[in-house]
Amino acid sequence: MRLLLIHSDHIEYETRKKTKVAEENVVPKDALDEALTVFCAVESVDEENIEDAVRQAVDEIVATAGQLGTTNIMIYPYAHLSADLASPEAAVSALRGIEDALARKGGFVVKRAPFGWYKAFSISCKGHPLSELSRTIVPGEGAAAEKKE
Amino acid sequence: MRLLLIHSDHIEYETRKKTKVAEENVVPKDALDEALTVFCAVESVDEENIEDAVRQAVDEIVATAGQLGTTNIMIYPYAHLSADLASPEAAVSALRGIEDALARKGGFVVKRAPFGWYKAFSISCKGHPLSELSRTIVPGEGAAAEKKE
């Protein structure tokens, strides 16, 4: 799984058109201020252990949100972060898993942009040294495999 | 080289802080409306033939701008698109090469965000089916190695 975490003054999206793999029953339009935006590509390797990939992703997101002092989290599917994607079913399962686990922790406002839709979006990145981070997660490994700041 | 091409209503950036590899003599703040924003990660493989990587990138950018009917281009260095980056010197050389080649073609407004700076930025993506495209370029190969839309 590849994560790109952006400390955002503002993030908003609006669905425009379905792709063939569009998720149903979605929130068509939403926004968050003062948020950690988590662009996420679920990869084929994650299918070996979706639960562990989700657990590691949630740990990374919670740790980063803590560092930044934000409790607003926007999960945003972003296929362009990887050349080796999971199946759409696995991707939706992982994205929902991350959303649900964060919500269960309490103390966070968690929103998730829908998978498989063309979406207009707008984001502003704060620009401080920790405002753009990327992580590569491999299920079964103890910690995030690669960190880049 | 990895490219992420975003058809943008608006893109703007502002430098905030240098990293150790910050480019000098930069434009510290700039913006473009109705632009093709080209997020670009120059990769180690590009160092084998920077000129060819630049040529292929320029071809892709020109073709995409033509499809979208835009003549405004913002080149934006984005290390988070790759786990195997070129040296900073090679990256700056490639980014400048792309900027210069596009400018020489005429008919484009070309801007380039500086390499090696922490930057605040804001972007809005139009959301139509061709408004987000990614490309992987490998020097010496005839065409972009991978296309994702």
Ligand SMILES: [Mg+2]
């Ligand atoms: Mg950064």
Ligand SMILES: [Mg+2]
């Ligand atoms: Mg798209």
